[in-house]
Amino acid sequence: MDDEPLVLLNPGPACTSERVRRAAIRADLCHREPEFVQLMSAIRTGLARSLGVAASHEAVLVTGSGTAAMEMAVIGAVRDGRSLLVVRNGVYGDRLARIGRVHGIAVREIAEQWTRPIDPDRVRAALRRHPDIDAVACVHHETTTGLVNPIAAIGQVVAGTGACFLVDDISGTAIEDQDLATVHADLICGTANKGLHGLPGMSFVLLSQAGARRVREAPTRSLYLHAATYLEAQRAGDVPFTPAVQICFALDEAISEYEDEGGFSARTAEYRERAAIVRKGFDGLGLRILLVDEPDRANSVTTLALPDGMSYRELHDRLKARGFVIYAGQGQLRGRFFRVATMGHLPPRALERFLDALEDVLR
Numbered sequence: 001m002d003d004e005p006l007v008l009l010n011p012g013p014a015c016t017s018e019r020v021r022r023a024a025i026r027a028d029l030c031h032r033e034p035e036f037v038q039l040m041s042a043i044r045t046g047l048a049r050s051l052g053v054a055a056s057h058e059a060v061l062v063t064g065s066g067t068a069a070m071e072m073a074v075i076g077a078v079r080d081g082r083s084l085l086v087v088r089n090g091v092y093g094d095r096l097a098r099i100g101r102v103h104g105i106a107v108r109e110i111a112e113q114w115t116r117p118i119d120p121d122r123v124r125a126a127l128r129r130h131p132d133i134d135a136v137a138c139v140h141h142e143t144t145t146g147l148v149n150p151i152a153a154i155g156q157v158v159a160g161t162g163a164c165f166l167v168d169d170i171s172g173t174a175i176e177d178q179d180l181a182t183v184h185a186d187l188i189c190g191t192a193n194k195g196l197h198g199l200p201g202m203s204f205v206l207l208s209q210a211g212a213r214r215v216r217e218a219p220t221r222s223l224y225l226h227a228a229t230y231l232e233a234q235r236a237g238d239v240p241f242t243p244a245v246q247i248c249f250a251l252d253e254a255i256s257e258y259e260d261e262g263g264f265s266a267r268t269a270e271y272r273e274r275a276a277i278v279r280k281g282f283d284g285l286g287l288r289i290l291l292v293d294e295p296d297r298a299n300s301v302t303t304l305a306l307p308d309g310m311s312y313r314e315l316h317d318r319l320k321a322r323g324f325v326i327y328a329g330q331g332q333l334r335g336r337f338f339r340v341a342t343m344g345h346l347p348p349r350a351l352e353r354f355l356d357a358l359e360d361v362l363r
């Protein structure tokens with residue numbers, strides 16, 4: 001165990017600070033005791049506050065990876081006899097649609113090329129054509145490619161139509177350039193272990209007032225992932241099922257760390273700077289970035305074409321031997337592209353050292 005820890009450059013779980021990891025190892029605690037009620041309440045208000053939506057949204061915490069929050073939000077967003085519109089341009093958009101279908105929800109889809117942001121006009125047209133649409137679902141930062149969708153513009157289109165707007169912001173909360181208070185989103189999915197730098201195992205849905213109303217009107221499609229049950233319980237200081245107590249300790253600490261370090265503006269600035277460092281390095285090494293248009297690019301993920309004559313496995317293994325974990329291309333990008341996520345609590349000079357290692361491997 002005295003090896004140098006690996007630097008994770010995959011899009012979650014991201015590297016965490018000593019401070020956050022230590023917080024997880026406290027005395028055992030029963031989730032029905034007042035200490036846990038207090039912890040949960042601190043996390044719920046801390047999430048809404050630190051993500052800038054305290055005036056408009058309320059957090060519901062769920063034990064599980066980000067997909068648990070997605071599933072909770074999707075099945076809570078659509079009333080009986082209505083449909084879900086999914087606008088998708090990557091693997092996670094596909095997942096939103098799959099969740100709907102698994103639960104027997106009628107799903108309409110707008111598919112966009114993976115390298116192009118969603119066009120809000122297409123959403124407007126679909127809402128006009130299909131009055132049965134009860135919710136519009138979209139991914140903010142599509143981690144498949146590192147593309148950022150225009151959620152504020154889409155939210156503007158959905159607002160006032162009677163449909164709810166659901167955003168998978170799991171790889172966007174806390175780190176991408178979007179003030180969530182301006183988005184008009186009713187259900188926002190997030191997780192502890194990407195931009196918030198907590199440990200994996202807890203996720204959450206931020207509900208607007210309309211979102212909170214909607215999850216109570218939607219039918220109960222799952223016992224474990226029924227948002228209305230969690231909302232009611234958590235408002236009363238209770239939890240319906242055993243939560244990952246230790247992961248909650250760490251999440252609470254991660255929120256404090258986020259705020260101590262300057263919160264949203266400071267972290268997005270830091271992530272922008274990281275992106276600039278690695279992308280300059282990639283250019284210098286002659287690596288091709290998938291997304292051409294600068295404004296479409298996320299702060300935290302860069303998708304790159306594999307260098308000629310090198311497989312992903314080879315590149316991955318050689319970098320791992322030097323202490324860095326990169327990530328494969330997904331879906332139609334598999335075998336041709338790889339990803340570098342500059343997410344998490346990174347040690348000093350980690351990115352410079354990574355670029356040196358990459359240069360070494362490419363030689």
Ligand SMILES: *Cc1c(COP(=O)(O)O)cnc(C)c1O
Nearest residue numbers: 065066067092141143168170171
């Ligand atoms: C990571 C991620 C998820 C959740 O994936 P899990 O495997 O459940 O952690 C969902 N949506 C997006 C956009 C993500 O990046």
